Amino acid sequence: MDSAIGRQARWLGSPWARGAAAALAGAVPALTFPAPSWWWLAYVALVPWLLLVRSAPTYRRAALDGWLGGTGFILAVHQWLLPNLHVFILVLALLLGALWAPWGVLVRALLGDAPARRPARAGSPPAGPAGAFGEERRRVTGGRCAAALVLVPSGWLMVELVRSWEYLGGPWGLLGAGQWQVPPALRLASIGGVWLVSLLIVAVNTAVAELIARPAARLPAVAGLLVCALAGTVAWFWAPVPRPAGTVRIAVVQPGLTGTPSARLARSETLTRSLAGREVRLIVWGESSLYKDPADHPALAARLTALSRQTGADLLINADSAHAERPGISKSAVLIGPDGPTGDRYAKMRLVPFGEYIPFRSVLGWATRVGKAATSDRLRGTGQVVMPVATAGGLRVGPLVCFETAFPDMSRHLARDGARVLVAQSSTSTFQESWAPAQHASLGALRAAENWRPMVHATLTGISAVYGPRGEQIGERLGTDRSAAAVYDLPLAEGTSPYTRFGDWAVYGAMGALVLAGGYAGLRALSRRPARARR
Numbered sequence: 419m420d421s422a423i424g425r426q427a428r429w430l431g432s433p434w435a436r437g438a439a440a441a442l443a444g445a446v447p448a449l450t451f452p453a454p455s456w457w458w459l460a461y462v463a464l465v466p467w468l469l470l471v472r473s474a475p476t477y478r479r480a481a482l483d484g485w486l487g488g489t490g491f492i493l494a495v496h497q498w499l500l501p502n503l504h505v506f507i508l509v510l511a512l513l514l515g516a517l518w519a520p521w522g523v524l525v526r527a528l529l530g531d532a533p534a535r536r537p538a539r540a541g542s543p544p545a546g547p548a549g550a551f552g553e554e555r556r557r558v559t560g561g562r563c564a565a566a567l568v569l570v571p572s573g574w575l576m577v578e579l580v581r582s583w584e585y586l587g588g589p590w591g592l593l594g595a596g597q598w599q600v601p602p603a604l605r606l607a608s609i610g611g612v613w614l615v616s617l618l619i620v621a622v623n624t625a626v627a628e629l630i631a632r633p634a635a636r637l638p639a640v641a642g643l644l645v646c647a648l649a650g651t652v653a654w655f656w657a658p659v660p661r662p663a664g665t666v667r668i669a670v671v672q673p674g675l676t677g678t679p680s681a682r683l684a685r686s687e688t689l690t691r692s693l694a695g696r697e698v699r700l701i702v703w704g705e706s707s708l709y710k711d712p713a714d715h716p717a718l719a720a721r722l723t724a725l726s727r728q729t730g731a732d733l734l735i736n737a738d739s740a741h742a743e744r745p746g747i748s749k750s751a752v753l754i755g756p757d758g759p760t761g762d763r764y765a766k767m768r769l770v771p772f773g774e775y776i777p778f779r780s781v782l783g784w785a786t787r788v789g790k791a792a793t794s795d796r797l798r799g800t801g802q803v804v805m806p807v808a809t810a811g812g813l814r815v816g817p818l819v820c821f822e823t824a825f826p827d828m829s830r831h832l833a834r835d836g837a838r839v840l841v842a843q844s845s846t847s848t849f850q851e852s853w854a855p856a857q858h859a860s861l862g863a864l865r866a867a868e869n870w871r872p873m874v875h876a877t878l879t880g881i882s883a884v885y886g887p888r889g890e891q892i893g894e895r896l897g898t899d900r901s902a903a904a905v906y907d908l909p910l911a912e913g914t915s916p917y918t919r920f921g922d923w924a925v926y927g928a929m930g931a932l933v934l935a936g937g938y939a940g941l942r943a944l945s946r947r948p949a950r951a952r953r
Contacts, residue, residue, distance in 0.1 A: 436470070436479075437486050443467035444487030444518075448494030450596030452856030457603075460596050464623035468570075469631055471522050472529035480530070484522020488577070489515030495591035498852030514586065517577045524573045528566035529627065563628050563635035567642040569935050571620035572928035578616060579925055582825070584768045589824050590857075593619050598860040602654045604867035604889035608915045609657055610924040611826050611868050617924055622646050660870035660887045660911030666810050666839070668700045668908050669693050669731070670876040670884070671707075674901030675847065679709040682878070689903040690725050690733070696905055698731045699810035704878035705749060705820055705845040711739040712752060712759055719759055727756040732809045734817065736843040739765070748797040751817040751843055753805050760808070765799030766819035768828070802828065804835045815839045816871075823861045823875065826868060826922075833869035833918045838910055840865060840873045847879040850898050855881040863889040870915040872908050887911035 447463040449456045467487045474480035492511040499507050574593070582589035594615030597603030603615050610617075621642060628639035673685040690701055712719035712735070726733050732755045739750040749766040752759060807813045816832030816839070823829070823842045832840060842862060846855045859881040862873040867889030875883045880898035884906045885891055893906045 436483070440467070440470055440483040440486040441490035441493075443470055444490035444515075445494035447491060447593060447596070448497075448591070450593075451495065451591065451853070452860050453853045455596070455599065455856075455860075457597050457600055460593065460619050461622045462626055464620060465627050465630065468525060468529065468623060468627040471525040472627070472631060474522070474526050474530070477523050477526055480522040480526030481519040482522070484518040484520070484525070485512075485515050487515075487522070488518030491515070491518075491591075498849050498854045502848065510587070514581055517581055521570075521573045521577055525566075525570055528562050528569060529624070529631065563632060564638040564642075565935065566628065567621055567624055567638065568931050570624045571617045572931045574620045575613060575617055575925060575928040576932065578613070584825070585771065587771050588768065588821060589826070590821065592616055595861065595864055598863040598889070599891075601888070601890075602650050604863065605653045605657050605659075606650065607864055607867045607889070608659075608870065608917055609653060611830075611917045611922060612864050613826075613922055613928075614924040617928065618646055618649060658913070658916065660913050660915070663910040663912040665907045665909050666700070666813055667696070667698050667905060668702065668839075668874060668884075669696075669698045669903055669905045670874065670882045670896065671701060671703050671903045672877060672880060672882045672896045672900060673704075673707075675850070675879055676901070683708065685901065687721070687725060689901075690729060692903055693731070693905065694729050696729075698729060698905060699813070700807050700815070700839075701729060701731045701733050701903075702841055702843065702874055702876040703733065703735045704876050704882075705736045705843040706738055707735050707843075707878060708737040711737045711750065712754065713763075714740070719754070722754045723756065723758045726754055726809075730756070730809060732756075732760070732807045734805075734815070734841060734843070736819065746797045748799060749819045750799075751803075751819060751841075753807070755808050760805070762803065762805040764803040764805070764817045764819070765797070766822065767799040767802070768822050768825060769796050769798060770821055802831055802835070804832060804837050813838055815841050818842045820844050821858070823858070823865055823873075826865070829865040829869055829871070829873075830918055830921065833871050833914075837871060839908065840869070840871050842873065842875045843877075844875065845878040846881075850879060855879075855898055859883045859895065863891070868915065868917045870911045870913055870918070872910065874906075874908070884908060 443466040446466065447460060450460040450463060471480050471483045474483055489511045492514045493507065496507065503510070578589065578592050581587065592612050594603070594607070594612040597615050606615050606618065625639045625642040628635045671686050671689045673682050673689065676682040676685045686703055686707055693701060710718055712722055722733055722735065732753055735752050735754060737750050737752055738747045740747050751764045753762040754760065802816070804814050804816050807815055814836050816835070816837030818828060818840065829840055844858060846858055849855065859875050862875040862883055863885045866873040866885040866887060870887045872887050873885045880896050880900055882896040883891065884893055886909045892908060894904060896902055896904055
């Protein structure tokens, strides 16, 4: 065994080998997301990365291990972007991966070996491992491990928070999002959002890493695991749940890969007509289902109005809307009833970096030459909108477009504004054969559970899915091989979830823990200076 440990130490002693190991360890958590959806792996997926970082010989190396691990994570979660961005995805991954460098330093400080004791002065009595020093070292080690159970997850949450900024790519691939099909995790999300789920997962990983690397820290590590298990149990049995409030019949129209815009419109019309007589109250089309805005084309508006009248349902379509006052288009959700466009519309506010605009185009515009980045910038909407659906008795729905479902704050804002149903219109046809459609569709379960509001996720080419107010899947999913219209009896709910009411308290708690720990460390450092000066 000693020779095996020696070979491992020599292998990790190579900077290149250690860097490759860090990148691979960081990539492991990507397997918890769709398509693999190995949700159970999340609770140990960070352990190899944690063990590697804690073994770093210096804090500088720990920061590098955090950076490279973060780069591996971003690459693995977004690997489906490679055909579009080519080598530029590596540049983005390196930039975002740097966010984990401070986290690597934090892990090394809390999980790494404690500093060696200062040599005893002449004449002082010896203190062996069984003496007072040994007991003190065990106490200090236990204290650091207990602190790690709080601060390492808090540090991870700060990384997720920063990279969730829309101009850095948005919150795609938050660690807690891999638990979208786990009912206890969805119950936790209703209390503290996806942030609370991420916090719990990292805490479990930290405890497992402590058990492996530090037998002396067994007590705080086991206590940490028990606290996490207790939190999940309490949430499952005693957390509030939404009150049922009837159902509404909605339909999703997914035309599939149809080629030209005119063929897509014709297929969507055919599928919509098939819903006549089925007492549907709202029919949802996907993102960019129209390449013309009905507001600017009366004949198109008349065709859609006839469809609404024929089916007895309002249509929520999505159009690429041009603007006369400035160049470019916006992605607009438009509601059309039996009497024509209702006047309710929502323009997409948060755009996909490099897909719909290039940040700092004057500097990064070269990305259009190495991949399929946006050649021109889309236009942003100015505010969220809640729309009443007349054919559903005034039911208020809150539209989102594309990857806006990744942002917890947007769904929460709509729920607080009175939306009874969340509706997402999307198109992932560019990434049809990748993990992207499944990853995108899974986000609806989290947003529904967080806010106790059912979520309808309608796409052009799949995957379309519908979730109830607890995040449970309703009816069938329309896969990427389907061209169909599906009807769902969507359960409605009353009440306000704790997350909708109190918001991102888990994030603020993590911030507070880090600030307190930093203040404590600073005070200790100041208190030691006079003592060193006296010596």
